[in-house]
Amino acid sequence: MQAINNTKGHLEKINENLSAVLKDIENISSYMIYSEDIRAYLKTPKNLSNWNRLTDLEDRINGFAIFHLTSKFYLHSISLMSNYYNQIHIGIYYDANEQNEKLSMEKAKERMGKVYWSDVYTVKDQWKRENKVMSLFRVINDINNVSLPLGMVVIRVDLKKIYDYIETDFRDLEKMFVISRNGTVVMHANSTYIGRVFPDQKILQEIRKHDHEPITLSYQKQHTTYHVVTQPVDGTDLVIIGFVNEASIAEGITGMQKSIRFMMIVLTLLGFMAMLGFYHFNIKRIQDLIKQTHQVEKGDLTASVTVKHKDEIGLLGIRFNKMVTRLRNLIENEYQMEIKNRESELKLLQSQINPHFLYNTLDMIRWTARLEQAMETSKLIEQLSKMFRISLNRGKILITIQDELSYSQSYLELQKRRLGNTLEFYIFCDHEALQAIVLKQMIQPLIENSINHGFENMRALKKIYIRCFKENSYLIIDVMDNGKGFSNEQFEMVTKKGYALKNIHDRLKIAFGNEAQIEIKQKADPGAWVRITLPFKEKEDDVEVIHKCR
Helix, strand or coil, X not given: CHHHHXXXXXXXXXXXXXXXXXXXXXXXXXXXXXXXXXXXXXXXXXXXXXXXXXXXXXXXXXXXXXXXXXXXXXXXXXXXXXXXXXXXXXXXXXXXXXXXXXXXXXXXXXXXXXXXXXXXXXXXXXXXXXXXXXXXXXXXXXXXEEXXXXXXXXXXEEHHHHXXXXXXXXCCCCEEEEECCCCEEEECCCHHHCCCECCCHHHHHHHHHCCCCCCEEEEEECCEEEEEXXXXXCCCXXXXXXXXXXXXXXXXXXXXXXXXXXXXXXHHHHHXXXXXXXXXXXXXXXXXXXXXXXXXXXXXXXXXXXXXXXXXXXXXXXXXXXXXXXXXXXXXXXXXXXXXXXXXXXXXXXXXXXXXXXXXXXXXXXXXXXXXXXXXXXXXXXXXXXXXXXHHHHHCCEEEHHHHHHHHHHHHHHHHHHHHHHEEEEEEECHHHCCCEEECCCCHHHHHHHHHHHCCCCXXXXXXXXEEEEECXXXXXXXXXXXXXXXXXXXXXXXXXXXXXXXXXXXXXXXXXXXXXXXXXXXXXXXXXXXXXXXCCCCHHHCHHXXXXX
């Protein structure tokens, strides 16, 4: 039967706890035998000449005893008595029945230094309150002459407190007794039983018959079946007796079945509520996300998901919203870029009438000038033809920085011819940066700005510096001059209104995103210094926006 097996295990645990407590108390008495202070106290006669020494020893012994009394709440008191009538009592004041303790002392003397546990007896404190105790009596012998007794120690245990200490909450156990060999109840939840003879003589007979071995038996009382389980306490004459009420077990099983049914109902309701909650907090949001995805498939880029929780589904909704926003921005950028490209192509067509025809005509004029030995004119026409060839670029708006610099050089050669010897220019580009992808006609407007505005009314030698280099993962393009320059406020104005710089600024942002920058830098000498910073790309496909717009 499971309840009986559980009870056996429970009593074994109580046996371990009680044995450990009693062993601990015996260890205290053993320590006192080997304590130099206690032996000295017991050997010192009580007279006036030894007063200071005895007082000092008593203080030390009191400290030792108080430590154990405070750390082990089940201890009632400790008494130490010498053959010289010295006596120390630490703990609860008591008015002991002299006869009970005298009898136990005599039995302890017979054991000649071995531990003797008394039967249960009653002590009263100063308020006449009764406490049931069981005491350890032990003669303390001289360790140098074990046949010479020096005194005796008495350690009293409060049986109610020790019962509370060893008892554990075990529902199958209806009653529990701890009895001595002679059948006296030593411990019980009801203190009125303590000190009395165990009421059931049949059980006592069975315990004695089996010589304190663990036994299990059953009996009926008032139509109720009880199962009795006993467990001897190791190293003592004590026996633990546990009673299991079969009706209580059946009632407990019935109650457990009811509890299980109730829990099943509760769990079913909780499961249903959890399903509703799961649908509301997960499935419904996933369905909403799918619905908005279908809207995007149909071309509705205003679709968005309401995000209330930052869990996995919420993060998915946030990313969906970011994706739709980015897609909408890309389409808007593509649309704007397409419009700008159309406008640029239209203006180019309007201004050039027929670019291919003009390019071919210029090439023909260049060769005619050479035949006529007009070499300077031929070079100028060649520079102009090169500009037309690069600007056409087979309809593409992306070129390498090498071609862009070649275009800028041709433009500067023509301007130098127009301005005479008053213009000088210098172009430098790192070899590793030559194949970087940039926008067509990106540098020429900056050169034109320097000539038309920076050098306005300037008679001194005019200088333009162009340099390109790679820095980390960026392409740096610097255009500098020695003109009159402009302030940060002027730069902000020309990049926000309808100037050429604004056109460059807008095109760069659309093509390369926020990583593209155009800014004014400070120079130590007079003039302007404009810097363009672009992500370093060597493939047209890497320029994502431009690639989509072509």
